[in-house]
Amino acid sequence: MRHETRPNERRVPLSPDDARRLISRGIELTVEESPQRIFPLDAYAAVGCGTAPQGSWAVRCPADGYVLGLKELPSEPLLLRHRHIYFGHAYKGQAGARGLLRRFTAGGGLLLDLESLVDGEGRRVAAFGYWAGYAGAALAVLHRRGVLDAPLTSDSRSGWERRLRASRPGRSESAVVIGAYGRCGQGACDALLTAGIEPSRWNSAETKALDRDALLSHDILVNTVGTDRPVPPFLTKDDLDAPHRRLSVVSDVTCDVGTDRNTLPVYDHVTAWHRPAERLREEPRPLDLIAIDNLPSLVPDEASRAFSADLWPHLLALQEGSPVWDRCSEAFRRAVAAHG
Structure with a gap:
């Protein structure tokens, strides 16, 4: 889970309590340092998370790992090789969308946009x-x-x-x-x-x-x-x-x-x-x-806890795959074909 670069972004996609649930089920989770996050790094370390310096995901995260966040990625690295889970805001023709999608295609990475994490009727399964x-x-x-x-x-x-x-x-x-x-x-x-x-x-x-x-x-x-x-x-x-x-x-x-x-x-x-x-x-x-x-x-505390409660069971399903993540991947492929 990466540090958020936006100065006023205090939310997290995963709370310490729900991080503990994932770790107890065999998920290896590393949390970057962050001076603004609503939950302190010590709370994550106490439930078994590894820790890492902020901004280190590009070199420390394994190639087959997932990078979890909320808001925009920094401009570097230019080539995105990991599977990123966050709100990319890149599928409606927003400013900068084409450039972001090209960073993923050039690096061989994948954007699993949380806006596209939906059930069979198109309703978001985790939302703020x-x-x-x-x-x-x-x-x-x-x-x-x-x-x-x-x-x-x-x-x-x-x-x-x-x-x-x-x-x-x-x-x-x-x-x-x-x-x-x-x-x-x-x-x-x-x-x-x-x-x-x-x-x-x-x-x-x-x-x-x-x-x-x-x-x-x-x-x-x-x-x-x-x-x-x-x-x-x-x-x-x-x-x-x-x-x-x-x-x-x-x-x-x-x-x-x-x-x-x-x-x-x-x-x-x-x-x-x-x-x-x-x-x-x-x-x-x-x-x-x-x-x-x-x-x-x-409202970072309440918002983060509610979102995390929705999201963590789907993060657990990443191991084996699920229709929810399949739809998310397909949304990325369609966006690349249309805008990338």
Whole structure:
């Protein structure tokens, strides 16, 4: 398990408790040092993991081993020869996707993208969705109430709950969650309820016959919908200029910016921890965007434990193979054929 190079990435794909479960079943696991990881290296060593300096996977991991991570790989080594398990974000035509896929093909490696780790019905078997939705909605509420500090810092769920409750204003607020009945949407709704807002819950029925005037009549929009094919947008730039727009904060949890699957094509880059919200419009009233692509890292302990609990049984199945990993491998081959 490698160190994450992104400075604010504190999550892990595998907790010490679940690492112990793998080791007890014959898996050899080495964990790199990391100064930011939510769980200390000593906790992994205590359950039998080997340890290694951060960034050493390229030379220390056996050629037939797996490199487990979450977010982007460093730019070196140029040739990727291992089997990497992480969120590659390379199958929808994202910026840099073609170059990443070529690094794998040139090195003879394999990307087992966690986005493609799905069951027979296409549902992810391990996901951070709930916590992405929770954090995305929490940020939207706190920003609208004028109490969101920057740069952002991670916290526990109880810490975010205290902030949401303490910020409740004397006036009523409205919010809509698109994709409200998925895991991500459920997390967003839970955060809004904690903040004292009963959200409008939209799903496929509401987006199929989209009422943009109703959408624009809310104070907050939280989008949790990801799609594997282009669909009509939920909002356009023209909608933002509507004189009757009440909407003042958009939190796009999905962050499919730069692809043809983006359901909110009203911005062209994600926002960041040091500047979580950016202004989209001044008139007819201010409208701000939050689009952070590692939201669950704002709740790193709970998010990591939940994800790890989903993932570790599938890591165990790597020894013998499984339909889940077969589908993951096939997704890589299709992406290479299409974009590589």
